[in-house]
Amino acid sequence: MSKIELAEVRTTPVVDDDKAYGRDVPIKYRGTETDRLDMSMLGKTQVLRRQFKFWTMLGFASTVMVAWEFCLLVSPFSLEDGGTPAVFWGLIICPFIMMPMYASLAEVSSMSPTAGGQYHWVSELAPPRFQKVLSYAVGWLIAMGWQTFLCGTSFESASLILGLATLNFPEYQIQSWHQTLLTIAIVASCTFFNIFLAVRLPLVEALILVLHVAGVFAVIIPLWVMAPRGNAYDTILNFTNSGGWWSTGLASTIGAVPTAGLLIGYDCSVHLSEETEDASWTIPQVMLAAVASNAVMLLAVGITYIFCIGDLTSVLSTSTGQPVIQVLFNTTQNNAGTTIITLVIVIILLSACVGQVTTASRQLWSFARDGGAPFSRWLEVVPARWNIPLRAIIVSTMITTLLSMVNLGSNTAFNAFNSLATISILFSYTITIGCLIWRRLFGDPLPPRRWSLGKWGLPLNIISLCCTTPMLFFYVWPLTYPVTPQNMNWSSTMFAAVLFIAAVYYLIKGRHEYDGPVLLVKRNTE
Numbered sequence: 001m002s003k004i005e006l007a008e009v010r011t012t013p014v015v016d017d018d019k020a021y022g023r024d025v026p027i028k029y030r031g032t033e034t035d036r037l038d039m040s041m042l043g044k045t046q047v048l049r050r051q052f053k054f055w056t057m058l059g060f061a062s063t064v065m066v067a068w069e070f071c072l073l074v075s076p077f078s079l080e081d082g083g084t085p086a087v088f089w090g091l092i093i094c095p096f097i098m099m100p101m102y103a104s105l106a107e108v109s110s111m112s113p114t115a116g117g118q119y120h121w122v123s124e125l126a127p128p129r130f131q132k133v134l135s136y137a138v139g140w141l142i143a144m145g146w147q148t149f150l151c152g153t154s155f156e157s158a159s160l161i162l163g164l165a166t167l168n169f170p171e172y173q174i175q176s177w178h179q180t181l182l183t184i185a186i187v188a189s190c191t192f193f194n195i196f197l198a199v200r201l202p203l204v205e206a207l208i209l210v211l212h213v214a215g216v217f218a219v220i221i222p223l224w225v226m227a228p229r230g231n232a233y234d235t236i237l238n239f240t241n242s243g244g245w246w247s248t249g250l251a252s253t254i255g256a257v258p259t260a261g262l263l264i265g266y267d268c269s270v271h272l273s274e275e276t277e278d279a280s281w282t283i284p285q286v287m288l289a290a291v292a293s294n295a296v297m298l299l300a301v302g303i304t305y306i307f308c309i310g311d312l313t314s315v316l317s318t319s320t321g322q323p324v325i326q327v328l329f330n331t332t333q334n335n336a337g338t339t340i341i342t343l344v345i346v347i348i349l350l351s352a353c354v355g356q357v358t359t360a361s362r363q364l365w366s367f368a369r370d371g372g373a374p375f376s377r378w379l380e381v382v383p384a385r386w387n388i389p390l391r392a393i394i395v396s397t398m399i400t401t402l403l404s405m406v407n408l409g410s411n412t413a414f415n416a417f418n419s420l421a422t423i424s425i426l427f428s429y430t431i432t433i434g435c436l437i438w439r440r441l442f443g444d445p446l447p448p449r450r451w452s453l454g455k456w457g458l459p460l461n462i463i464s465l466c467c468t469t470p471m472l473f474f475y476v477w478p479l480t481y482p483v484t485p486q487n488m489n490w491s492s493t494m495f496a497a498v499l500f501i502a503a504v505y506y507l508i509k510g511r512h513e514y515d516g517p518v519l520l521v522k523r524n525t526e
Contacts, residue, residue: 024384024387025046025047025048026049029387030050031050032277032278034278035278035280041522041523042114042120044114044274044369047387048388048389049388050275050279051202051277053277053282056206057283057286058293060205060358061268061269061286062209062212062293062294063205063209063212063348063352064268064352064359065294065352066212066349067297068219071262071301071302072305072324073324074262075305075306077479078255078256078258078259079312080479081254081255082239082240082248084230084309085240085252087255087256087302088302088303089252090258090259091299094263095263099291100460103288104433104436104460105267106283108125108449109273109287110283110452111124113279114274115272115273115275115365115366116369117363118138118267118270118431119136120135120517120518122138122431124517125439125443132515134435136502136510136516137502138427139367140499141498145422145424146271146356146360146363147364147396148424149356149359149360149425150356150396151399151403151404151418154404155407155418156349157349157353158186159321159322160349162182162321163320163325164320164346167338167339179404180404183400183404183407184401187404188397190353190354191393191394191396193354193357194388194393204354208351214344216297219301219304219341220304222328222331222332223304223305223331224304227310227327229307230310243255243481244480244481245481253474255479257475262298263294264422266291268359269286271362272358272359274362275362280449280451281450284451285451305324308327315327325338360396361389364395365380370517371513372513372514374505374509403418412490415490416490416491420498429468433465433468436461437458437461441458475489475491476492476495
């Protein structure tokens with residue numbers, strides 16, 4: 001088939017061919033002929049509804065990974081190492097690190113537009129002798145990474161709501177069980193939406209995208225107009241070391257890396273590939289558009305925030321437990337204004353929780369479909385007429401519920417679980433791109449794809465790997481020295497623990513059930 005003929009086929013609506021689909025996917029949700037051909041090539045049956053298009057998927061990706069909102073929540077924790085300059089330069093280098101990485105992943109997503117994402121790609125791209133083990137390990141890490149992402153975002157949303165309660169009712173004292181119960185309530189309501197209002201998800205995400213963009217101005221305009229602005233030299237160049245490290249350079253690097261990684265997680269769109277129309281063309285474009293647009297918003301809000309943060313000591317010791325609330329109160333000098341602006345952030349975070357339930361459940365369901373997760377045969381079931389992975393959604397909710405209960409006993413232990421998210425997902429990117437480089441240099445030619453980097457592919461892949469590898473190293477460093485159990489960065493420990501559990505399960509059962517999705521792939525090599 002010629003390229004012109006193939007292009008014509010890819011834009012032709014799918015015919016009513018029930019054999020290509022699961023029980024009862026409605027015709028209007030079956031996507032294009034290209035989607036059907038891609039699913040056939042991947043060896044999968046279409047059982048989910050393809051209800052997302054470019055703009056609705058862009059809304060989904062942008063509001064699942066709420067970059068500028070999370071910058072307001074997590075940047076104060078990095079200020080101890082390097083101060084505001086570390087945050088500033090982390091924000092500046094962030095797009096330059098992330099764009100080559102996502103360009104590399106976008107190209108692979110066009111080759112194999114599957115909900116499995118990284119573990120499927122590793123299965124196809126890795127050296128044959130390592131395909132099964134590597135993809136299995138990546139599957140476990142990315143599944144647990146998204147589960148802990150969901151828990152962390154739900155908890156942050158709950159903490160922000162309780163911070164507002166403290167602001168408006170000074171006599172109120174936040175208790176651990178309040179945070180836990182509210183976290184459970186949030187994830188339960190998001191689960192309800194994912195189950196009973198799933199067909200409304202694209203519309204809601206498009207509406208929240210508008211709020212996500214408008215929220216930028218709701219935050220930066222009051223700050224620039226009303227807040228005192230810091231000295232440019234001190235904000236950008238006067239690096240500090242309050243974390244106790246033996247050099248300011250080391251401290252600044254540790255502080256800059258988390259800020260530079262605020263755009264990690266945009267593979268969320270990939271895990272909805274089987275719910276996106278014309279996915280092999282739409283997903284790569286959405287991924288890059290979401291990263292680029294959110295990088296601009298992140299820079300605008302992040303730089304504004306550090307210039308207008310004011311007295312750092314009083315902000316970090318706020319009674320609300322949320323430095324961003326204190327900064328907004330210092331700016332507006334009234335509870336109503338602070339509450340309104342903060343509620344904008346809360347609404348967007350709650351929408352992110354809805355999207356993260358979707359992402360986490362699709363990743364878990366896909367891994368179960370390939371036999372990689374425990375209880376795979378049960379988890380992979382998509383009930384008739386639902387067209388959603390109902391059991392995976394419920395399990396994702398249960399995992400967040402159980403993890404949030406850890407906070408009742410130990411906040412340190414709870415943070416240890418949550419620290420797994422970013423490093424696991426970043427590791428999956430690194431392994432995928434490493435396998436892609438190997439395939440380009442030593443393996444068979446890459447499969448055909450509609451979105452290609454062309455001659456820039458290998459250079460961008462190498463640049464990306466050179467950037468993400470040092471980030472992985474510094475992500476596991478604690479923020480302060482000397483290190484205690486309370487201030488320890490437990491991400492490396494949790495990372496190793498997940499790999500250990502995965503290895504044990506693999507030896508006992510996984511190796512008999514998981515063969516790797518590459519064995520199902522049937523590409524036309526003519």
